[in-house]
Amino acid sequence: MIQQGIAGIFMKHIPPALLVEGIRDAMKGKVLFDQDLLRRALEAPGAAPSGSRHTGLTTRERLALSLVFEGLTNKEIADRIQISESAVKSCLQHLFTKTGVRTRSQLVRVALEKYRDEL
Numbered sequence: 001m002i003q004q005g006i007a008g009i010f011m012k013h014i015p016p017a018l019l020v021e022g023i024r025d026a027m028k029g030k031v032l033f034d035q036d037l038l039r040r041a042l043e044a045p046g047a048a049p050s051g052s053r054h055t056g057l058t059t060r061e062r063l064a065l066s067l068v069f070e071g072l073t074n075k076e077i078a079d080r081i082q083i084s085e086s087a088v089k090s091c092l093q094h095l096f097t098k099t100g101v102r103t104r105s106q107l108v109r110v111a112l113e114k115y116r117d118e119l
Contacts, residue, residue: 008032040100057098057115064091065111068104 007026010019022032057065060081067077074092078085096102099110 006031040097057095060091061095061098064088065095065107065115068092069108069111 008022008031010022010032014022025032060083063081064077067080072080074085074088078088081088092104092107095107095111099107099114101107101110
């Protein structure tokens, strides 16, 4: 996207004042990216040098993901792997971030495409 001329990416959780400031900076020719987002983009498959790999999944993430594939709810996943429901939510949030998705169905699709060899 940078090669196509994008001036920046702002995450939806940033304060409105920073968004306004960012738009003004972009109009002045500055390129603005969230540092964490930029780091993840540089680690993404296709952006990294050949031979390097995307960020792998942890054991807990692989286990939670396999239970999402089974269609279990967060509570059912928590019961099955003996962790709290909030720990399941946190694990799923990490998976959403790693895969760049926002929903469970998107997570399943992307996980099958990118992480099939780890499941």
